[in-house]
Amino acid sequence: MGVSFQVSKFVILSPSMENTQKSIPINLYRISSPLAVEVIENRRLTAESRGRKNDVRHLVFKFNGSYPCIPGQSAGILPPGIDSRTKRPNSPRLYSVASPSTGDHGDGKTFSLCVTRHFWENPQTGEKDLPGAASNYLCDLRVGDKVKVTGPTGKHFLLPGDFGVRDFIFVATGTGIAPFRGMLIDLFQQGYERNVWLILGVPYKDCLLYDDEFRAFAVKYPKFTYLTAISREENNPFSSEVQTRQNKMYVQVRMYEYREKLLKILSGSNSMMYLCGLKGMEEGIFPVLNALGKGAGIGDSFAEKLKADQRLRVEVY
Ligand code: A2P
Numbered sequence: 001m002g003v004s005f006q007v008s009k010f011v012i013l014s015p016s017m018e019n020t021q022k023s024i025p026i027n028l029y030r031i032s033s034p035l036a037v038e039v040i041e042n043r044r045l046t047a048e049s050r051g052r053k054n055d056v057r058h059l060v061f062k063f064n065g066s067y068p069c070i071p072g073q074s075a076g077i078l079p080p081g082i083d084s085r086t087k088r089p090n091s092p093r094l095y096s097v098a099s100p101s102t103g104d105h106g107d108g109k110t111f112s113l114c115v116t117r118h119f120w121e122n123p124q125t126g127e128k129d130l131p132g133a134a135s136n137y138l139c140d141l142r143v144g145d146k147v148k149v150t151g152p153t154g155k156h157f158l159l160p161g162d163f164g165v166r167d168f169i170f171v172a173t174g175t176g177i178a179p180f181r182g183m184l185i186d187l188f189q190q191g192y193e194r195n196v197w198l199i200l201g202v203p204y205k206d207c208l209l210y211d212d213e214f215r216a217f218a219v220k221y222p223k224f225t226y227l228t229a230i231s232r233e234e235n236n237p238f239s240s241e242v243q244t245r246q247n248k249m250y251v252q253v254r255m256y257e258y259r260e261k262l263l264k265i266l267s268g269s270n271s272m273m274y275l276c277g278l279k280g281m282e283e284g285i286f287p288v289l290n291a292l293g294k295g296a297g298i299g300d301s302f303a304e305k306l307k308a309d310q311r312l313r314v315e316v317y
Contacts, residue, residue, distance in 0.1 A: 024070065024073070024155050024158070025068055025152075026073075026151070026152060026153055026154070026155065027150075027151060027152075027153060028066070028067070028068075028151070028152070029067070029076075029149060029150050029151060030150055031078065031091075031092060034076075034078055034148035034149055034150050035063055035065070035148070035149045035150075036063075036146050036147070036148060036149075037061040037062060037063040037067070037111075037146070037147050037148075038061065038062045038063070038144065038145070038146055038147075039059060039060070039061060039141045039142065039143055039144065039145045039146075039147065040060050040061070040062045040110065040143060041058070041059065041060035041112075041143065042057055042058075042059050042060075042139075042141050042142065042143065043057065043058045043059075044056070044057055045057065045058055045114070045209050045210065046206065046207040046209070047204075047206035047207065049206070050204070050206065050207065052117055052119075053117075053119070054116075054203065054204065055116065055117040056114065056115065056116045056117075056174075056175060056207065056209060057113075057114070057115050057116075057117075057138070057139050058098065058112060058113075058114055058210075059112060059113045059115060059138060059141065060099075060104055060105075060110050060111075060112045061110060061111055061112070061113075061147060061149070062109055062110050063109060063110070063111075063149075064109075067111060067149070067152065068108075068152065069099075069101075069111050069151070069152035070097075070101045070152075070158060070182070070186075071097060071098075071099070071100060071101065071158070071159070071179045071180075071181075071182025071183040071185075071186055072096070072097075072154060072156075072157035072158040072182075072183065072315075073096075073097055073151070073153060073154040073155075073157075073158070074094040074095055074096050074097065074151060074152065074153050074154050075094070075095055075097055075111060075113065075149055075150075075151045075152055075153075076092030076093065076094055076149060076150030076152075076153065077092060077093050077094075077095055077113075077134055077137075077138060077147060077148075077149060077150075078090065078091075078092050078147075078149065078150060079093065079133050079134045079137040079138075080148075081133065083133070090133055090134070092150045092151075093135075094151070094153060094154075095113045095114075095138075095178075096114075096157075096176075096178040096179050096276070096315070097112065097113065097152070097178065097179070097182055098113055098114040098177075098178035098179070098181050098182055099111050099112035099181075099182050099185075100182045100183075100185035100186045100189065101182070101186050113138070113178065114177060114178040114181070114209060115135055115138045115139055115175065116135060116139075116174060116175050117131075117132075117135050117136055117139045118131075118132035118135040118136070119132060120132055156313065157179060157274070157276070157313050157315045159183055159186065160272065163190075163192065164190070164192060164194075165194075166194065166270045166271060166272055167194050167195040167196065167265050167268055167270065167271040167272070168183075168187075168194075168195070168196045168197070168271070168272055168273075168274065169196075169199075169262065169265060169266065169271065169272070169273040169274070170183070170196070170197065170198045170273075170274050170276075171198075171199045171201075171251050171255070171273070171274070171275045171276075171277075171281075171285065172198070172199070172200050172201065172251075172275075172276050172277050173200075173201040173202075173251060173276075173277030173278045173281050174201070174202060174209075174277050174278060175209070175277070176275075176276035176277025176278065176315070176316075177200055177209045177276075177277075178276070179274075179276055179315070180198055180274070180276065181209075181210050181213070183274075184196065184198065184214075184217060184224075188217065188220075188221060188224075193221075193223060194223060195223050195225070196221075196223065196224050196225070197224075197225040197227070197262070197265070198214060198224070198225070198226050198227070199227045199228075199229065199251045199254050199255060200214075200226075200227070200229070200251070201228070201229040201230075201231060201251040201277070201281075202228070202229075202230060202231070203230070203231050203232045204230060204232055204233060205230050205233055208228060208230075211228075214226045225261075227254050227258065228254075229249045229250055229251045229253060229254045230249060231248040231249055231250055232248065233249075234248075234249035235247055235248070235249060236250070236253045237253075237257070238253055238256050238257065241291075242284075242287075242288055244284065250281075250284060251281065251284075251285065252281075252284040252285045252287075252288045255285065255288050255289075256288050256291075259288075259295075262292065263292045263293075263295075263296055266292070266302075266306070267296065267298070271311060272311045272312070272313070273289075273306060273312050273313070274312075274313045274314075274315075275312075275313070275315070275316070276314075276315045276316070277316060277317075278316060278317075279316040279317060281316060282314050282316060286303040289302045289303045289306070290302050290303055
């Protein structure tokens, strides 16, 4: 039946995934009764020289009482003000938590987010570079500011209860790194010793997120493999096998480069793969997975097989 681990002071994960999901509290706070949390840290993760574009922040929020959120869940952020499109109060925006189950301070009294400053284009007016309400609100917060929070939400992008007997491949683009940072900290704090990979795609080297933390993990935990794909600074050396826009180095190219080792892990029936980040990343990754599976005689659609076996989780936005 596998082993049982205590991941946080709030949630004891049981061996079966179903039990795990049932025991996860969700929607403790709603729009009508949000939780007030206080900003205790707002740290830029990307180079200042990149300006307002590529501005990614690590924000830590402190709360009184209880806000039990585990990696893979999201917090709802209620930005103040009126939505210019609907003329109604802003609705909550979901952000994936970037902290481990007990928070960055380990006391169960904080949670953290990884937020990129977002700009959008109005298709009706053609206006460009319009600041996204929630992301700019979050990125501009100062220590001491109060924020209204709903949630937590989400039960499907969590680590399984029997994580101690599994190998993991985590693939992220940009702020899709958030849940994996929390999961890796949770795993290593629980004495996890199996194979775990992280493949992170970002545009520039000085936009790598939590790079120091992952490098430190790679030194400390020999079975942790940390790979990056720097799209605008590295070329795709496998352009005839894996096509990418402008021959950029994307996460799926790195997967192809390490295909033998990757396949060895994914061939194990206890392995799991998690993808998080830009909508569309799965369209580049699935063909690589399928090519790997086909080469190994696993069938034409390895991605579908992994999904059917509950071994592939995708969260894109
Ligand atoms: P690029 O923007 O150079 O095309 P961010 O969210 O910080 O922009 O990072 C997302 C990263 O994912 C960037 O390096 C981006 O590359 C890359 N990316 C964009 N589209 C895809 C895709 N379809 N598959 C994989 N990676 C992608």
